[in-house]
Amino acid sequence: MTEFLSILVLLLLANIVVGLARVLRGPSAADRMLAAEMFSTSAVVILLLLAFILDAPALLDVALVLALLAALAVVTFVGRAWSELEIRDGDGTGGDREP
Template structure:
């Protein structure tokens, strides 16, 4: 079972790498922000899969902190767009 979870974590990290390519060359800021959200979500998923496969409880704590940072980043981006629009 642990091998399957590690394989799935590798698959998720591969999708995160694809998201990083979109961050670097995204045509608009919204595309880049969505890619950053993909990177955050994918990283959280990979950490949770690794924690389950390896039995490491500390990785779950790191994943929760990363989820909090990703949520704050999304709110900051939305507020930045709102201020840039002149509201």
């Protein structure tokens, strides 16, 4: 069972690494932010699985804090960065054009 969970953890981390391409390529700010949110969801699952693999219940608390605070980044993005960048920039890329 532990081997199976370890493989799952590895797959989830590989998922994050592949998803980094979305942060790199964009094209819009919202795509990048959603990629980051996908990473925090994956990190929560990785922490939950590690808590069982390593038999460390303290990791459940780390996962709880991470899950709760993931909301904060996306709310800040929607509330502040996104709207202001869109209004000023007007082209919907969030002022973050490809070079």
